Amino acid sequence: MNRIGIDAGGSLVKMVFEEKGVLHYRKYAITEIDSFIQWLNMTVPTAKLVVTGGKSYLVKEKTSHPVTIVNEFEAMAEGARYLLEQEFHLLHKEFILISIGTGTSIYHVTPSNFERVIGTGIGGGTFIGLGTLLAGTSNFTELVERAGSGDRKKIDLLVRDIYGSNETPLIGDLTAANFGKAHLSQDATKDDQLASTIQLIAETIILLANQVAQIKDVSKLVFVGSTLSGNHMLRKVLGEFSQSLGREALFPTNGAFAGAIGAYLL
Numbered sequence: 001m002n003r004i005g006i007d008a009g010g011s012l013v014k015m016v017f018e019e020k021g022v023l024h025y026r027k028y029a030i031t032e033i034d035s036f037i038q039w040l041n042m043t044v045p046t047a048k049l050v051v052t053g054g055k056s057y058l059v060k061e062k063t064s065h066p067v068t069i070v071n072e073f074e075a076m077a078e079g080a081r082y083l084l085e086q087e088f089h090l091l092h093k094e095f096i097l098i099s100i101g102t103g104t105s106i107y108h109v110t111p112s113n114f115e116r117v118i119g120t121g122i123g124g125g126t127f128i129g130l131g132t133l134l135a136g137t138s139n140f141t142e143l144v145e146r147a148g149s150g151d152r153k154k155i156d157l158l159v160r161d162i163y164g165s166n167e168t169p170l171i172g173d174l175t176a177a178n179f180g181k182a183h184l185s186q187d188a189t190k191d192d193q194l195a196s197t198i199q200l201i202a203e204t205i206i207l208l209a210n211q212v213a214q215i216k217d218v219s220k221l222v223f224v225g226s227t228l229s230g231n232h233m234l235r236k237v238l239g240e241f242s243q244s245l246g247r248e249a250l251f252p253t254n255g256a257f258a259g260a261i262g263a264y265l266l
Contacts, residue, residue: 003047007051008051008054012028027226050070075266076259078262079224080255100228104119106118106209127198152196154192155181182196195233
């Protein structure tokens with residue numbers, strides 16, 4: 001274990017290392033960075049660290065290991081290429097990469113190049129922040145589970161809510177206004193509000209990603225990032241919207257570690 005790839009982001013520190021030809025993955029909350037550094041010092045005191053992400057400087061400040069910092073966008077693109085090749089056997093493909101971390105970045109990736117086209121502050125940080133305000137907890141796993149048991153139709157104003165029994169010009173279950181019925185639904189729960197929050201995040205991200213796909217004339221959408229980990233509802237909404245828009249959605253199993261993998265490979 002002479003080399004470790006690390007992605008130190010706004011919420012998590014993720015690392016990738018190889019043992020006996022197999023990549024291994026670990027992650028820590030950014031608030032646990034001292035525990036992470038302790039693990040490095042005890043387990044791999046001489047390893048070279050290749051670090052990316054907005055909190056790279058913290059890793060460099062806190063460790064005596066040799067550290068190389070690499071470009072976050074380049075690492076993300078390289079890691080996504082690796083994941084597509086390993087899991088989906090897709091070589092030399094062009095795709096739109098959507099990285100959903102604390103915020104969201106959207107890239108156009110080709111076999112030899114990449115471009116970060118656009119980004120948004122809507123992402124995992126939005127879900128945890130709004131989730132804390134709505135449900136009184138910042139525990140990501142709990143928020144995801146509660147959202148999964150909620151019904152966003154009690155909170156979101158749908159097209160069919162406006163048209164009633166009349167014929168609608170659009171699909172009736174499409175959102176007319178996120179949270180548009182929150183002030184009208186007396187029986188709505190916090191779980192319903194959390195479900196609506198995930199819907200809002202997914203709709204915002206997929207609309208931006210689809211615009212980039214249209215501009216670049218690309219059909220494949222590759223979704224990575226820690227916000228997708230265990231978040232079946234977010235994956236479901238993104239996948240359904242992708243399909244309805246004529247796109248192919250791919251969710252690599254270890255997509256949360258795309259940046260760390262890229263750092264390891266660069």
